[in-house]
Structures are given as C-alpha cells and as structure tokens.
Amino acid sequence: MVLRWTGRSAAFATAIAAALVVLAVGPFVFAPGVTDRLTALFVYVILGAMWNALAGYGGLVSVGQQAFFGLGAFAAIRLSHAGVPVYPSLAVAALLVGLLALPLGEVMLRLRGGEFAIGMWVVAELAHLLVNLDPLINGETGTSLIALNAVTAPARRADTYWSALGGMVVLLGAMFLMLRGRVGASVQAIRDDEQAAASVGVRVLATKRVVFVLAALGCALAGALWLASAITFQPRAYFSVQWTAYMIFMTLVGGLGTFEGPVLGAVLFFVVETVFGAYGVWYLVGLGAAALLFALFVPAGLWGNAERRYALRMLPVGYHVALPASRQPGGG
Amino acid sequence: MIFLNQLVQGVFLGAYYALVACSLSFLFGVMRIVNLAHGSLVVLAAFVLFELADRAGLSPWLSLIVAIPAMAVVGWLLQRLVLDRSLRGGMLVPLLSTFGLAIVLDNLLFQRFGADTRSLAPYIGDLSFDSWSLTDDITVGRLDVLILAVAIVVLGGLQTFLSRTRLGRTIRATAEDPSVVGLIGIDARAVYALATAIAMAMATVAGAFLAMRTTFDPYSGGAQLIFAFETVVIGGFGSLWGTLAGGIVLGIAQNIGAFISPRFFLIAGHLVFLGVLVARVWLSGLNLRRLRVRAA
Numbered sequence A: 001m002v003l004r005w006t007g008r009s010a011a012f013a014t015a016i017a018a019a020l021v022v023l024a025v026g027p028f029v030f031a032p033g034v035t036d037r038l039t040a041l042f043v044y045v046i047l048g049a050m051w052n053a054l055a056g057y058g059g060l061v062s063v064g065q066q067a068f069f070g071l072g073a074f075a076a077i078r079l080s081h082a083g084v085p086v087y088p089s090l091a092v093a094a095l096l097v098g099l100l101a102l103p104l105g106e107v108m109l110r111l112r113g114g115e116f117a118i119g120m121w122v123v124a125e126l127a128h129l130l131v132n133l134d135p136l137i138n139g140e141t142g143t144s145l146i147a148l149n150a151v152t153a154p155a156r157r158a159d160t161y162w163s164a165l166g167g168m169v170v171l172l173g174a175m176f177l178m179l180r181g182r183v184g185a186s187v188q189a190i191r192d193d194e195q196a197a198a199s200v201g202v203r204v205l206a207t208k209r210v211v212f213v214l215a216a217l218g219c220a221l222a223g224a225l226w227l228a229s230a231i232t233f234q235p236r237a238y239f240s241v242q243w244t245a246y247m248i249f250m251t252l253v254g255g256l257g258t259f260e261g262p263v264l265g266a267v268l269f270f271v272v273e274t275v276f277g278a279y280g281v282w283y284l285v286g287l288g289a290a291a292l293l294f295a296l297f298v299p300a301g302l303w304g305n306a307e308r309r310y311a312l313r314m315l316p317v318g319y320h321v322a323l324p325a326s327r328q329p330g331g332g
Numbered sequence B: 001m002i003f004l005n006q007l008v009q010g011v012f013l014g015a016y017y018a019l020v021a022c023s024l025s026f027l028f029g030v031m032r033i034v035n036l037a038h039g040s041l042v043v044l045a046a047f048v049l050f051e052l053a054d055r056a057g058l059s060p061w062l063s064l065i066v067a068i069p070a071m072a073v074v075g076w077l078l079q080r081l082v083l084d085r086s087l088r089g090g091m092l093v094p095l096l097s098t099f100g101l102a103i104v105l106d107n108l109l110f111q112r113f114g115a116d117t118r119s120l121a122p123y124i125g126d127l128s129f130d131s132w133s134l135t136d137d138i139t140v141g142r143l144d145v146l147i148l149a150v151a152i153v154v155l156g157g158l159q160t161f162l163s164r165t166r167l168g169r170t171i172r173a174t175a176e177d178p179s180v181v182g183l184i185g186i187d188a189r190a191v192y193a194l195a196t197a198i199a200m201a202m203a204t205v206a207g208a209f210l211a212m213r214t215t216f217d218p219y220s221g222g223a224q225l226i227f228a229f230e231t232v233v234i235g236g237f238g239s240l241w242g243t244l245a246g247g248i249v250l251g252i253a254q255n256i257g258a259f260i261s262p263r264f265f266l267i268a269g270h271l272v273f274l275g276v277l278v279a280r281v282w283l284s285g286l287n288l289r290r291l292r293v294r295a296a
Helices: A008-025 A032-057 A066-081 A086-108 A113-133 A146-150 A153-180 A182-192 A194-200 A202-230 A242-254 A259-279 A281-297 A301-310 B002-032 B038-052 B060-088 B092-112 B144-164 B167-177 B178-184 B188-213 B221-235 B240-260 B264-295
Strands: B131-133 B139-141
Touching: A008 A153, A008 A182, A032 A153, A032 A182, A032 A202, A032 A242, A032 A259, A066 A086, A066 A113, A066 A146, A066 A202, A086 A113, A086 A153, A086 B264, A113 B092, A113 B221, A113 B264, A153 A182, A153 A202, A153 A301, A153 B038, A153 B060, A182 A194, A182 A202, A182 B092, A182 B139, A194 A202, A242 A259, A242 A281, A242 A301, A259 A281, A281 B038, A281 B092, B002 B038, B002 B139, B002 B167, B002 B188, B002 B221, B002 B240, B038 B060, B038 B092, B038 B188, B038 B221, B060 B092, B060 B188, B092 B221, B131 B144, B139 B144, B144 B167, B144 B240, B167 B178, B167 B240, B178 B188, B221 B240, B221 B264, B240 B264
Parallel strands: none
Antiparallel strands: B131 B139
C-alpha cells in the first residue's frame, strides 16, 4: 500500500512547527549577532532550496542564478528610491523579478544542459553590466538602501530577521505544496527523462517554466533580503558567480533532488562559513573541492544517502510503499 | 574610416575567441560535455607559460613546446579522474564537477599568484606592439595577424585530422556512439582521454595568446569561458569553421559596441549572443509550424 504520511514524518512536521515558533520569537531572545547570523542562514536556505528546485527537480543546472539575486537587490533599491516602504519593497522586488523571468524563460528554457548553464551566466553578466549603467547605482561604486536609515538598528535587525524567516517559510511551503501536486510529479518525471515524460503527456515546457520562475523569484527575494541586512549594494558583490558556487555546494552536499537536503546543506554551509570563512582563499578551494567530490562520489548527497538507507523522509513529498505482509492495522 | 578600423580589429579579436572556443567545441562534439572549467584551464596554461618565461627565462615560444605536452597530460588526467566518472553519473554531473573544478583552480591560482595582473607582452619583444598601416586609419598588429593565422591553422588542422586520419575517424565514430565502437575493439575511454588531451593542447595555445595580447589574473577564467561559449553558440555547436565565424561576429559586435561607448564593449557581445538565441527559438518555431502544415 502506498503511504504519504508516516509516523516519522508526522512527528517531524510537528517538530518543524515547534522550531518555527521558537525561531519566530528569536529577536526578543537572541543576542544581536545571533539574530544577524540566523538571518544569513535563512537566506542560504532559500538559495539552496531554489537552486535545488531548478536542478534537483527541473534538471536545469544554472550557473547564473546570481542574476536574480542581484536583480532582486537592485529592484528593491529602485522601489525604495521611488518611495515604496522598505520591507514591502523586498517582496515587490522579488515579484517583479519573477515577472521578468517569464519572457527570459521563453528563450533560456529551449537550451539544453550545458548551454542553459552558461547561457544563464551570460544573462547574469549582462544584468550586472546593465545595472551598472543606472546613474543611481553609479557603476561599481554602488549605493545603499538609504531608506533604512530611518529605522533604528534593533528594529531593523528584527524586521529583517522576520522578513527572512517569513520569506523562507513561504517559499519552502510553496515548494512543498508544488511538489506534492501535479507539477511535482511532472517535474520529477522531466528530471528523470525528458522525452519519456513528454511521451506520457507531461507538458515539459510549461512545467519547467513554473520551476524557473519560482527559482528566479526565490533568488530575487534572497538578494533583496541580503540587501536589507547588508544595506550596501555593490553590484560586483551581488552579481558574483560565487553565489552560485555556494548554492551548488549546499545542494550537492545536502542532497540534490531531495526536499530536506538543501536545508541540511545550507546549515552545513553556514557552519563551514562560520568556522572557516576567515581562511579566505583556502575556504573557497575547500568549497569547490567538496562540490567536485560530492558530484563524483556522493551524487545523492548526505540526505539522499540517509534517505535511501533508512527509508527516511521527514516531509512527505514522495510516497512510501508498505508491503502487504508488513501491513499495520490502521496504516495508510 | 575609424569605424572600419573597429571592424577590422573585431575580426582579429574574433580569431582569438575562435582559438579559445575550439577546444570547448571539440570536447562538446566528442563527449557531449560542456566543460565549465575550460576558461580556468586556459588561464592555468597562461600562468604555466608566464612562470616558464619569468622564472626559467625561456622564450614564450620555447615554453609552448614544454607547456603543450604538459597540458595535454593535464587533459588526460582530467578525463581519467573527473570527466570519466562524471559521464557515468548522467547529464548534470559533468556540469557540477567541472564547475567545482573551476572554483578549485581559480582559487589555487589566486593563492599562488595573488591578485596582480600579468602579461607575456614584455617577453615577446616587438611582436607585442609592431603593426602594419594599411591606410591612414587602419593598422593591423603583427601579433593579431599571427593569432588569425594560428586560428586558421589550428581549426583547419583539427578538421583535417578528424576527417582524414584513422585516429580522427576513430574519435568521430566514438562521438557518434561510444558503446557501439566497443564492439569493434575501440576503447571509448582511451579515445576520450586522447580527445581531452588534444583539447588541452589547443587550450594552451589559446592561453599563450591570452597572455601575449592582454593581461590576465587568476579570476580571468570565467570571462574566457563566457567568450568561448558565446563564440560556439553564435557559430553553431560542433562546427569548427562556424566557430571561427562565431568568434568574428562576437569580436565585431564588441568592437562596434565599444565604438559607441567603451561601456558597451561587453554588453554588445552579450546582446548579440542573446539575439542569436532568440532567433534560433523563433526559427525553430517556424520550422515546427511548417512541419505541421506538411503533416496535415
């Protein structure tokens, strides 16, 4: 019999809800430094999950997601400059970039494999160069989210924290619902074999479009949130390919194509960055090497391996098959 | 006339791009792999040549004789240690592993050489600045002419090698179907390793000209990969002479952009690349419609 919820996943969902309640009161409890670091962690979780949505579920490897990260921050700057209140402008910026991803996807989604990967990098480079032309940004000098000056530091810290936490919950929740629905089945069929999926009636392009736009919107929100916590906007820092390197590290180490993996990967990345970030270049060599080794030797990632070995699935995005012999009364 | 000069310089710039692009295109043609570490490997070759010139005092031309076989060995190792395993992992793994490799290479180079930009121009004497004046406005650099000549020789040589020699035909057969060639006693893995070695030898030539015609630093690889990729896409994947044409279109586009304003140099190139993509999508849409009409 096919099960969706198992006892374990129900318990885990409850634990997540409890953890979120604890995190929600965070700014009242944590030291300011901790609040700031957790905000960064939430942004990492968003980035990891969005890159995984694209690659792990859509089969689309992009090395240009920094395009959306940078554009999200840029749009937030522009909106707040036009008088939109700061925090709503973060969400509006993400939606606008999501809209922009619609026509962009029409072109980019026709590309395959490596063509899509580097094609997206070109898009990121172009976005970077075009943003630099904006007189408000003033080339590589950049600018800041000046409107935040009106808010006191503690209030700003707490509001940014809640925005990041809220953004993370909404995006992961949307992904969870999507994966459980029709799109989820289609998207995984496409990842496994595009032609086979098309032959059984999956609308390949339409499905990829949904994932592409979601990932663009999510990365844009991450960029806008990063801006709200860093305040300064220097185009080179936001449109750097390093963001994609981080996303790939999180997804590969955590587990490509699993829902929980990138979250685990983001937490690991957060820890690695906190501990080794000061080593600069060697730290980046380590990140690259880890991505390379995981891609070659542990392609399922840490979570993927654990999931396989222990039939572990914390959140019910897939199905479990329970054999009739081991049928439990009341199960299913 | 100044504009005409920009066009001429664009052609020469395009020859350099074709040289950078041909190994990327060749590897894709043989293994269906887009090597995301390609730019970093070109820059690695440039650093090897620079070290040989700077430390050992070898002339860059003599260093090439040392560096080309050395980089071919790097290519052979790359295939044996990374690409071979990646190929067995499916469509996505080669992209992820070569991207990881690019990050490792870039940062190791940075660790070793720091952020200073370097150039081989001081080591090649007059060649770096000598030029011929064709008219009052059009001057042609000797180095640029050499690059164009080498690009034609490399692309033509590769083409001839692939179509005329037994080994070349073996490579093409393996590219066509790696499992079927196994039936007639060809080891696809060995062919792939050879192809990667050839690609890295060509990348070394590209690295030499990168180092001679301009400056480079440890993080120059990304830009080289992007130029190579745009060249290949504009020219059409897998076609070697198309690669030369693609490079020239890209070079001309960038120079026309720079003619309008220096800030448009890169932007114009990227826009032409995206324009080609849009045109391809639009044309394939037309083809589909035409097919449907025929079928009806």
